[in-house]
Amino acid sequence: MSERTLAAAPSRRWALPPLARLRGMALRWTSPLVLLALWEIIGRLGLVRPFLLPPLESVVARLGEDIADGALLNNAAITLYHALAGFVLSVAIGVPLGLLIARRRAFRWFCEPVVSVGFPMPKIAFLPIFMLWFGVFDLSKIVMVTFSTVFTVIAAADAGARGVETRLVWSAQSLGARSLAVFWEVALPASMPQILTGLQVALPQSMIIAVGAEMLMGGAGLGGAMMQAGSYADAVGVYAGIVETAAVGMIAVVLMARLRAWLLRWHAEFNPR
Amino acid sequence: MRTFVRYAPLLILAVLWEAVTRLGLVSVQLLPPLSTVLASFASLVSDGSLLGNGAQSMLRAVAGLGAAIIVGFILGAGMALRPRFEATVGPLVELFYPLPKSALIPLVMVWFGLGDMAKGFLIFLGCLLPVVLGTYNGLRGVDHVLVWSAQSLGASRRAVLREVLLPAAMPQILTGLRTAVAFAFLLMVASELIIANNGLGFLIGELGDNGAYPPMFAVILTVSALGFFADRGFVLLSDRLLRWRE
Numbered sequence: 001m002s003e004r005t006l007a008a009a010p011s012r013r014w015a016l017p018p019l020a021r022l023r024g025m026a027l028r029w030t031s032p033l034v035l036l037a038l039w040e041i042i043g044r045l046g047l048v049r050p051f052l053l054p055p056l057e058s059v060v061a062r063l064g065e066d067i068a069d070g071a072l073l074n075n076a077a078i079t080l081y082h083a084l085a086g087f088v089l090s091v092a093i094g095v096p097l098g099l100l101i102a103r104r105r106a107f108r109w110f111c112e113p114v115v116s117v118g119f120p121m122p123k124i125a126f127l128p129i130f131m132l133w134f135g136v137f138d139l140s141k142i143v144m145v146t147f148s149t150v151f152t153v154i155a156a157a158d159a160g161a162r163g164v165e166t167r168l169v170w171s172a173q174s175l176g177a178r179s180l181a182v183f184w185e186v187a188l189p190a191s192m193p194q195i196l197t198g199l200q201v202a203l204p205q206s207m208i209i210a211v212g213a214e215m216l217m218g219g220a221g222l223g224g225a226m227m228q229a230g231s232y233a234d235a236v237g238v239y240a241g242i243v244e245t246a247a248v249g250m251i252a253v254v255l256m257a258r259l260r261a262w263l264l265r266w267h268a269e270f271n272p273r
Numbered sequence: 274m275r276t277f278v279r280y281a282p283l284l285i286l287a288v289l290w291e292a293v294t295r296l297g298l299v300s301v302q303l304l305p306p307l308s309t310v311l312a313s314f315a316s317l318v319s320d321g322s323l324l325g326n327g328a329q330s331m332l333r334a335v336a337g338l339g340a341a342i343i344v345g346f347i348l349g350a351g352m353a354l355r356p357r358f359e360a361t362v363g364p365l366v367e368l369f370y371p372l373p374k375s376a377l378i379p380l381v382m383v384w385f386g387l388g389d390m391a392k393g394f395l396i397f398l399g400c401l402l403p404v405v406l407g408t409y410n411g412l413r414g415v416d417h418v419l420v421w422s423a424q425s426l427g428a429s430r431r432a433v434l435r436e437v438l439l440p441a442a443m444p445q446i447l448t449g450l451r452t453a454v455a456f457a458f459l460l461m462v463a464s465e466l467i468i469a470n471n472g473l474g475f476l477i478g479e480l481g482d483n484g485a486y487p488p489m490f491a492v493i494l495t496v497s498a499l500g501f502f503a504d505r506g507f508v509l510l511s512d513r514l515l516r517w518r519e
Contacts, residue, residue, distance in 0.1 A: 028364045035365065052384055110282045117283065120504030121497040122458035125474070127466065128481040128489060133303055204371065212375035212463045223375070227467070230379030238379045242372070249371040 054236045062240040071225070076248050078221040082138065083210035083252070086145025087203055094150045094202075095195060098157025099188075111154075119151040124209065127216055141213040148209045149202040156198020160191030193267060196260045203256050207249050222248065305487040314491035322476065323495065330461055330472040331499075333389060337396025338457040342450065345401045349408025349446075354434075366405060374399040374456065378464055392464045392472075399460045400453035407449015411442030440517070447511040454507050458500040473499075 036056060042048055043055035066072040100107045101115070127144055134140035164187050172186045214223025222245045229237025261270055287307055293299045294306040317323040352359040352366070377398055385391035415438055423437045465474025473496050480489035 027360050031361045031364050032368055110285075113280045113282050114286070117497075117501055120455055120501050122455070122462045122500040123497075124459055124466070125462045125477060125493045125496040128477055129493065132481070132486065204373065207373040208375050208459070211373045212378070215375065215378060216463070216466055226376065226379045230382045233383075235383050238383050242376050242380060245376040246369075246372040249373050253371045 051233070051235050054239055058236050059239045059243065062236050063243060066240060066244065072244055075220060075222045075225050076244065079207075079210050079214065079223065079245075080248065080252070082141045082214065082221065083145055083203075083206040085138075086142040086210065087149060087206040089142065090146040090150040090153050090202060090206075091199060093146070094153025095157045098154040098159075098195075099161045099191070101154065101158045102161035115151055115154050115158075119155055123148040123151075124212060127213060131217065136217045136219070141210060141217065144213045145206045145209045149205045152202045152205060153195075153198050156201075157191065157195050160194030160198070161187060163194060164190040189266075193264060193269065196263065200253075200256050200260065203252055204249065207245075207252060211245060302486070305490055309487045310490045310494065313485075313488040314495070317488055317491055323473075323492065326471055326473050326476045327495070327499075329389075330465065330474065333392045333472065334396060334457045334461045337393045337460075338400050338453060340393075340397045341400035341453060341457075342404055344397075345404025345449075345453075346408050346446070348401075349405040349449075350412060352405070352409045353412035366402065370402060370406075374460060375463055378467055381464075382468055387468045387470070391468065392461065395464050396457050396460045399456045403449045403452040403456060404446075405449075407446045407452070408442070411445030411449075412438055414445065415441040444515060444518075447514065451504065451507055451511070454503055455500070458496075458503065462496060 039053065040056045042053060043050065063072070097107075097111065101111050102108070124144070126147060127140075130140040130143050130147070134143055168186050168190055169182055172182050177185065210221070211223035211226075214221035215227040218224050218227065222241060226238055226241035226245070229235075229241060264270055290304070291307045294301055294304055314323075348362060348366075352362055377395055381391040381395045381398075385394060419437050419441060420433055423433050428436065461472070462474040462477075465472040466478045469475035469478075473492055477489055477492045477496070480486075480492065
C-alpha cells in the first residue's frame with residue numbers, strides 16, 4: 001500500500017504541466033530564501049552581535065575562499081574518506097552477519113543478544129577506547145564509524161532476510177533451484193529493499209560520527225576544521241563549516257537514494273503500474 | 274531463567290574478556306580485566322562521582338529531549354494538518370535533514386558558550402527532526418477512510434484528531450521518539466567529551482587523559498548500559514501505549 005503510493009508520486013509529479021511545476025518549485029524555495037533574507041537584514045541592522053550571527057555575505061565569502069584555496073575539497077575528501085571507509089567496512093561485516101543471523105540458529109543464539117544490547121548503546125562513548133587502541137589518526141576514526149553503524153546494518157539485513165516470503169523460496173525450490181541459487185536469486189534480492197533502508201540510515205550515521213570523531217580528536221577534516229574555528233572564536237568559519245558539512249551530507253544522501261533506485265530498478269517500488 | 278539463557282552469550286563474552294587479560298594475551302594497559310573495571314566501578318559509585326556526573330548528564334538529556342518532543346510534535350502535526358504551514362516549514366525541514374547533527378556542536382558553542390544551555394540546546398536541535406518526521410509521516414499516513422467514517426458519524430475536528438488521527442499515527446510517532454532517545458544519548462556524550470566540566474562524557478575524557486583506564490572503561494560501560502536501558506524502557510512504554518492494537 002505505502003509502497004505503491006511512494007512509487008506513484010514521481011510519475012504524478014512529472015505529469016504536471018510546466019507552469020504548475022514552476023509554481024511548486026517557487027513555493028518550495030520561498031521559505032529558505034526568506035530565511036536567508038532575514039539573516040542578511042538582521043546582520044545589516046546590527047540586531048544581533050556579528051559574533052553570534054555573522055553577516056551572510058562574509059559566510060558566503062568564506063565559502064568562496066575555501067573553495068578557491070582547496071581547503072573545502074581537502075577537508076571534505078578527508079571526512080568522506082573516514083565516513084565512507086567506515087561505512088563500507090560496516091556493510092561488508094554487517095550484511096553477511098545479518099543474513100547469517102536470520103538463517104543459522106547458532107548465529108542467532110549468539111549474536112542476537114549482543115546486537116540487541118549494541119544497537120541502542122551510545123557508541124560514541126567508546127571513542128576513547130579506540131583512541132587507546134588505534135591512535136588518533138585515520139584508523140581509529142574509521143573503526144569508530146564502523147562500530148557505530150554496524151548494528152544498524154546487521155539489524156536491517158536480519159529483518160530483511162527474515163521477512164522474505166516463504167512462498168517465494170518454495171516456488172524456487174519446487175522449480176529445482178539449489179540452496180545457493182535460492183539465496184542469490186531469491187532470498188537476497190527479496191531482502192534488498194530492507195537492507196538498503198538500513199544502509200540509508202547508516203550512511204548519515206557515518207557522517208555524524210565521522211564529523212564528531214574529527215571534532216574530538218582534532219586533525220584534518222570538516223569536523224576538525226570547524227572545531228578549530230570554534231575554539232578561535234571564528235564564527236564565520238563555524239557557519240561556513242556547517243554549510244559545507246550539510247552540503248557533503250546532502251550529496252551522500254542523494255547518492256545513496258540513487259544507488260537504491262538503481263539496485264532496485266526491477267522492484268515494484270520503482271515500477272508503478 | 275529464560276532471560277539468563279537469552280543473555281548467556283553476553284556472559285560468555287564477559288568471561289572471555291576476563292580470560293584474555295588474565296592469561297596475558299592482551300596487554301592490561303590496552304584492556305584492563307573486567308574484574309578490575311568492576312572494582313573501579315564500585316569505587317566510582319562510593320565516592321559519588323558517578324552519581325553526580327550521571328545526574329548532570331541525565332538532566333541535560335531529559336531537558337533537551339523533552340523540549341524536542343513538545344516542539345517537534347507541534348511542528349510535525351502542524352505540517353501534516355495545515356498545508357500552508359507545510360509549505361512554509363517543510364522545505365526548511367528538508368534542508369536541515371541531511372546535516373550531520375554533530376556539526377552543530379561548534380555552533381551552540383558560539384551561541385551559548387560551554388554551559389548547560391549549550392548542551393541542552395544541542396540535544397534539542399538534534400532530537401527535533403526525528404520527532405517532527407515521525408509525527409508528520411504518521412499523521413499523513415492515516416487512512417482517509419478512517420477519518421471519513423468518523424466524520425460521517427458526526428465527530429468534531431477535535432474528536433477526529435484525538436480519537437482517530439493520534440492513535441492511528443502513534444506507532445510512527447513512537448518510532449520517531451525512539452530515534453530521538455538514541456540521538457539524545459549520542460549528542461549528550463559527544464558534546465560532553467568535547468566541551469564540558471561535568472557529566473559522564475566529561476568523566477570519560479578526564480579519566481582517559483589521566484591514563485586511568487579501568488575507571489574509564491567502567492564509565493563507558495555505565496553510559497552504554499544507560500543507553501540500553503533507556504531504549505528498553507521506551508520500548509516497554511510504547512508496547513503499553515499500543516496495547517490496543519492486535
